[in-house]
């Protein structure tokens with residue numbers, strides 16, 4: 001029997017209504033037909049360049065998009081389509097966000113307290129909080145610090161600690177590792193792996209494909225607000241010959257160990273999307289059809305891809 005996803009995002013669309021000149025309003029669609037699935041015990045890494053829609057996906061799942069946005073599609077958790085109310089109930093409890101910005105810390109609360117709020121086992125909360133701080137090299141003095149007293153790296157570690165001590169079903173980590181030294185980075189990655197191995201589903205958003213390849217099970221490749229491919233980590237072995245989309249293959253070749261070959265051109269802006277495939281103007285294999293037809297997602301070799309020619 002096929003395993004059921006714990007969380008499923010299907011055909012997600014996100015638009016913002018904006019005022020342009022004077023009082024004229026326009027809708028800017030920034031996410032289109034975006035699909036991802038999370039499974040218990042698995043880490044899905046979401047990679048994609050700046051502006052590809054990674055954070056908005058996280059915010060849509062948690063129900064924290066701004067008021068001037070509208071969404072389409074569905075987000076299903078444990079086989080139930082979530083309403084805004086459901087999302088608010090699950091947030092911070094069964095679904096936890098590690099935000100991209102450290103400004104999400106409460107400026108008026110000592111950091112050890114902020115971590116302890118997330119610990120269900122209240123009798124051992126002090127011990128558990130100290131243990132995780134120790135792991136990240138935050139000494140006892142730090143317990144009493146307020147967020148303004150932390151360096152960027154320390155604030156990251158506090159945010160990570162908050163999520164990692166919680167007894168949650170789904171962790172959504174939005175760029176959890178920038179600014180961390182090598183040792184803390186590896187600790188953090190290992191923690192995500194341990195948490196997943198204990199049955200939690202983890203969605204890890206990152207610019208760092210190499211970090212993703214170290215610990216993830218699957219990689220979702222975002223581009224201009226949609227998912228171009230969902231690959232298994234092992235598809236990145238053997239010269240990447242099992243990868244399905246020309247963009248993923250190009251990303252693979254851009255990795256340092258594979259020759260650093262850059263991809264020419266830029267990701268299109270939301271208001272300048274091509275009619276056909278979103279990657280067509282940078283794709284070396286694009287045909288006339290690619291310029292006309294936006295490819296639907298299809299299942300190929302146990303993964304997902306949007307390309308007319310993927311086999």
Ligand SMILES: Nc1ncnc2c1ncn2[C@@H]1O[C@H](COP(=O)(O)OP(=O)(O)OP(=O)(O)O)[C@@H](O)[C@H]1O
Nearest residue numbers: 016030048049050051052053054055056057066270
């Ligand atoms: N409140 C908003 N109003 C209008 N457009 C927005 C808003 N928030 C995000 N966008 C646009 O939506 C797109 C996706 O943004 P998002 O923050 O999800 O990107 P990202 O992949 O997380 O990028 P980064 O790697 O820089 O964090 C971008 O083009 C961004 O400019």
Ligand code: NI
Nearest residue numbers: 054055056100
């Ligand atoms: Ni982001």
